[in-house]
Amino acid sequence: MSLKYKASNPDGIYFITLTVVEWADVFTRRDYCELLCDSLGYCQQKKDLTLYAWCIMTNHVHLICSAPKLPDVMRDLKKYTSRFLVEAIKTNPKESRKNWLLWLxxxxxxxxxxxGEHQFWQLGGHYVELNMNGLLAQRLEYLHQNPVKAGFVEEPEQWYYSSARDYAGEKGRLEVVLLE
Known part of the structure; x- marks a missing residue:
């Protein structure tokens, strides 16, 4: 992975994209989204992760965040969620795509x-340091507009698994520090 996709500034705010292998649509089920939200919340409480914005799409996750040891936090988040999401898929009696997803x-x-036996997330992650206000505003807009452009909702704040609600003055699913 090239340096431009690594978090090299420990004080930086980063736009990160985590993608499910083969772009598999896993986050179509609320249970799996909740597991990921709980894991992000844990990282906020125990690993000094600061979330400024976030959005869970069906096959990837966008974060605008910072942490003193961000690469370590992301590594741990991916490792933990990979294990528990695969287990959730294995044990979900309503999961019609179970065999296909596990094979994938x-x-x-x-x-x-x-x-190990299963790989849930694609290797690495796309890290972009948001060290200019224009870039920060552009990525924030892109992140919140993602569900709208995908045709899932009419307005960004209608997407439950996103910080767009917080930016619209409503209470969102996770704690965020609003960017100005």
Whole structure:
């Protein structure tokens, strides 16, 4: 992974995208979104993760965040959520795509020596330091407009798994520090 996609400034605010392997639509089920939200909340409480904005889409997650050891926090988040999301898929009696998803995650893991039986997230992550106000505003707008452009909602704040509610003056699912 090139340096431009790594968090090299410990005091920086970063736009990060985490993507499910093969862009599989996993976050179509509320249970899986809640598991990810709970994990993000844990990182906020125990690992000094500050969320400025976030959005869970069906197959990827956008975050605008900072943390003293951001690469370590993201590594731990991905490792934990990977294990628990795969287990949630395995044990969900309503999961009609169970065999296909598990096959997909297993196939991805077989291509990588750094994974166990299943790989949920794509390797690495896309880190962009938001060190200019214009870039920060552009990424914030992009993140909140993602569900609108995908055709899921008419207005950003209608998407439950996003900080757009907080920016619209409503209470969102996770605690965020609003950017001005």
């Amino acid at each position: 995650f297993k196939s991805a893991a077989e291509k990588s020596s750094s994974h």
